Amino acid sequence: MTSMMMSIPRQIPLLVIDEEVLLPGSSMKIPVTSSRNMAMIKSRLLNQRSLTSTIIGVVPKEPEQHLDISGTAPLHTVGTAAVVVQVTGISWPQPSFTLLVTGLCRFRLEKLVMEVPYLVGVVTQLDKLAVDDEDDDNQELMDLIQSFRVEASKLLEMLDVSNSTVARLKRMLGTLPAHHLADLCASLVNASFIEKLQVLDAVDLSERLKKSLPLLVRQIEGLEMLRKSPNNRTEKHYAIQPKNRVMIIRPQRDTYSRSDHALVPSDDEGDELQELHQKLRAAKLPPHASKVAMKELQRLKKLASMSPESGIIRTYVELMAELPWSKSSPETLDINKARQDLDADHYAMDKLKRRVLEYLAVRQLKNNLRGPILCFVGPPGVGKTSVGRSIAQTLGREFHRISLGGSCNQSDIRGHRRTYIGAMPGRIIQGLKTVGVNNPVMLLDEIDKLSTGIHGDPAAALLEVLDPEQNCNFVDHYLNVPFDLSKVMFIATANTTRTIPPALLDRMELIHVQGYTQEEKLHIASRHLLPKQLEEHGLESHMVQFPMESIKILVSCYTREAGVRTLERKLGALCRAVAVHVAEMNVGDLTKKDNGQTKLPIILDEAAVEDILGPALYSNNELWSRLGQPGVAVGLAWTTVGGEVLLVEANKMEGDGELVLTGHLGDVMKESARLALNWVRTTAREYGLQIDGELLAHTDLHIHFPAGAVGKDGPSAGVTIAAALISLFSERPIDADVAMTGEITLRGVVLPVGGVKEKVLAAHRAGLKQVILPKKNGKDLHEVPENVKKDLTFVLVSHMDEVLQAAFTGGFPTVASPQDMGSVISKL
Numbered sequence: 001m002t003s004m005m006m007s008i009p010r011q012i013p014l015l016v017i018d019e020e021v022l023l024p025g026s027s028m029k030i031p032v033t034s035s036r037n038m039a040m041i042k043s044r045l046l047n048q049r050s051l052t053s054t055i056i057g058v059v060p061k062e063p064e065q066h067l068d069i070s071g072t073a074p075l076h077t078v079g080t081a082a083v084v085v086q087v088t089g090i091s092w093p094q095p096s097f098t099l100l101v102t103g104l105c106r107f108r109l110e111k112l113v114m115e116v117p118y119l120v121g122v123v124t125q126l127d128k129l130a131v132d133d134e135d136d137d138n139q140e141l142m143d144l145i146q147s148f149r150v151e152a153s154k155l156l157e158m159l160d161v162s163n164s165t166v167a168r169l170k171r172m173l174g175t176l177p178a179h180h181l182a183d184l185c186a187s188l189v190n191a192s193f194i195e196k197l198q199v200l201d202a203v204d205l206s207e208r209l210k211k212s213l214p215l216l217v218r219q220i221e222g223l224e225m226l227r228k229s230p231n232n233r234t235e236k237h238y239a240i241q242p243k244n245r246v247m248i249i250r251p252q253r254d255t256y257s258r259s260d261h262a263l264v265p266s267d268d269e270g271d272e273l274q275e276l277h278q279k280l281r282a283a284k285l286p287p288h289a290s291k292v293a294m295k296e297l298q299r300l301k302k303l304a305s306m307s308p309e310s311g312i313i314r315t316y317v318e319l320m321a322e323l324p325w326s327k328s329s330p331e332t333l334d335i336n337k338a339r340q341d342l343d344a345d346h347y348a349m350d351k352l353k354r355r356v357l358e359y360l361a362v363r364q365l366k367n368n369l370r371g372p373i374l375c376f377v378g379p380p381g382v383g384k385t386s387v388g389r390s391i392a393q394t395l396g397r398e399f400h401r402i403s404l405g406g407s408c409n410q411s412d413i414r415g416h417r418r419t420y421i422g423a424m425p426g427r428i429i430q431g432l433k434t435v436g437v438n439n440p441v442m443l444l445d446e447i448d449k450l451s452t453g454i455h456g457d458p459a460a461a462l463l464e465v466l467d468p469e470q471n472c473n474f475v476d477h478y479l480n481v482p483f484d485l486s487k488v489m490f491i492a493t494a495n496t497t498r499t500i501p502p503a504l505l506d507r508m509e510l511i512h513v514q515g516y517t518q519e520e521k522l523h524i525a526s527r528h529l530l531p532k533q534l535e536e537h538g539l540e541s542h543m544v545q546f547p548m549e550s551i552k553i554l555v556s557c558y559t560r561e562a563g564v565r566t567l568e569r570k571l572g573a574l575c576r577a578v579a580v581h582v583a584e585m586n587v588g589d590l591t592k593k594d595n596g597q598t599k600l601p602i603i604l605d606e607a608a609v610e611d612i613l614g615p616a617l618y619s620n621n622e623l624w625s626r627l628g629q630p631g632v633a634v635g636l637a638w639t640t641v642g643g644e645v646l647l648v649e650a651n652k653m654e655g656d657g658e659l660v661l662t663g664h665l666g667d668v669m670k671e672s673a674r675l676a677l678n679w680v681r682t683t684a685r686e687y688g689l690q691i692d693g694e695l696l697a698h699t700d701l702h703i704h705f706p707a708g709a710v711g712k713d714g715p716s717a718g719v720t721i722a723a724a725l726i727s728l729f730s731e732r733p734i735d736a737d738v739a740m741t742g743e744i745t746l747r748g749v750v751l752p753v754g755g756v757k758e759k760v761l762a763a764h765r766a767g768l769k770q771v772i773l774p775k776k777n778g779k780d781l782h783e784v785p786e787n788v789k790k791d792l793t794f795v796l797v798s799h800m801d802e803v804l805q806a807a808f809t810g811g812f813p814t815v816a817s818p819q820d821m822g823s824v825i826s827k828l
């Protein structure tokens, strides 16, 4: 591993320490209790999102004489970038963490860019991470270095060689660059806070040597004096008590218990390496990986424990030892049990369950996992993730979910090369380390939300992961040796296939999961979601009663989604309210009768639901109140979160012939609106309407699509807009229970559209009765569940004429003869 290109990030989170200085090359244990430092650790280290997150800046506070007016010490302007080697935490008697950090290099703190909840500073690196050879032209400096090395070896001679750090430092004395040597020696000796700050401030090598040499000399003199008169306790400054001989390499215990800092004890380092060796052996690495790991372990043995590199290598070797190279969970595949499990956990979803069982059956017969990767595609909250979890459960495998939403970096998947400071393995390898077996079910969630950033395309890296031919030799950049992923069962989920790169799409078998009907939601709520929520809130079934009517209200008036996630949240809110009531009751109330009546169960009737959740969010009354007026029509739209009912309101007023479109529309939808208006203008006469240029020149038209916060696009509202305009100009209302969808051409021909099943479900959810669809979409109706179909009437149309006939009360009179209409269509 070369370290020539290494540099620290420009912005780093800061850890403020008091009365102590971390010098580059040395390691230190820092107990953390202050709220700022705790916040930094929680958000930057325990929640590692970015690869640079293990690098922090350790900045001392200024000594006391620099107190500012408020009495708080400002930060010193020079600090030390450090790699966090270990974080340990305790929660008792009060929460605190201890960090083990190794100093890398100095930096100057230019400015703070964030102060709350923790500090983040912009820094300029002052030391190089890899130091070039010493400048041998400068004789004065060479002399200084020489005398420093002499003093350093003198000091080391006087220390206890049984201490492995002392022994190692002694061995490396000749080769260690003077920059590091000065810092390391200064960190070993007893020196005051101010003296150490001066060494920290000395960026220039000769300056640093000049500052640390006297400290070294003083320590040597002190030790010599102690040797001569071991009982002389008055020479306190130099005194190092015999029992504390090795303590010379650590500050005395009472010092660091006061300032809460300590250098790393390294006596047990040999044991640690031994342990690591054993762990590596137990992990049964394949020969190629074992060779690399052992080589790194050997390098680790040779390095000083306090050198920055040793922390990095140790982390690598530990990962190698912890990865499940040869550990699998025993697989239990019984198709009958799998069917029972899937049915028990999920209601409906028949197509998906059937396909999953087929997939598992083939795996069982073929006894391997090669085959297409399943990808569940559907709106949010329809149970894609939870089916993945159930599959892992029936197979008796571990489950790990990797959320790919927003991932735009190749190294998220494939890790970062170890030359990068703070490098970490990719999410796949991290996942394997977490589950500890090499055959988990890995759910690649939201595969449609990958994006390409400046650091490569994560989709390209996923291609290799998902390809059964290649993934037996998957090379993570951090690991740098192949890891066999062929035993991992990958399942992907997506909301839409539109944004999945074609090459990735090609490797997956898509299984569409549709939104649920109202009835299905009622079943899911009562059989699955409610029992789950009751249990989560510590409620028992005798404490609360949920009449079916209340669930119906919840489904129809408080949620309007394709999945059931909001429904689950609303049930959770109701359970919380009940839990508060139950918790407030006396123990006696829970069992005793009160005037002959028990206070339990609490009955959540419609009034109680409204009381807790507030007034209904979606009431059909609100939709109905606008329908049935001239100029209002109901369309159907498809979005990535399922079908939606789309209200179109058209209005006209005196003006200068302006067309105003509002409601967060995309370009295609705006074009559709213009097209519909032009169709109305050209054909108005056929419908007995007087819409000429003169009229339009003095009329402003405003077409609004309520629910302005929701983006809308696509051509399928063309028919609805045209119908709304005809209704407006003819002043005849459209039937209130009709929804329509279809793309319209300038000649009024209706073209087929996408997402029909979702749209029909949305119309059904909204309680509409008739759906007007393009004729060519008739074939899509076989996907719609029978119980939905039976509640709706479908009118299949190929021209706006038929739309108007079906949508207007009593039909719409046309002036044109059917022959004329036929000739118009045949010309297209």
Ligand SMILES: Nc1ncnc2c1ncn2[C@@H]1O[C@H](COP(=O)(O)OP(=O)(O)OP(=O)(O)O)[C@@H](O)[C@H]1O
Pocket (backbone or CB within 6 Å): 345, 346, 347, 348, 349, 378, 379, 380, 381, 382, 383, 384, 385, 386, 387, 445, 493, 494, 495, 524, 528, 529, 563, 564, 565, 568
């Ligand atoms: N058919 C069903 N039967 C029982 N519970 C269900 C069903 N569908 C969804 N759920 C429940 O709904 C909740 C949300 O499901 P889940 O998180 O799996 O949705 P998702 O489709 O993965 O959504 P997203 O695309 O947002 O990740 C879960 O608690 C799940 O158990």
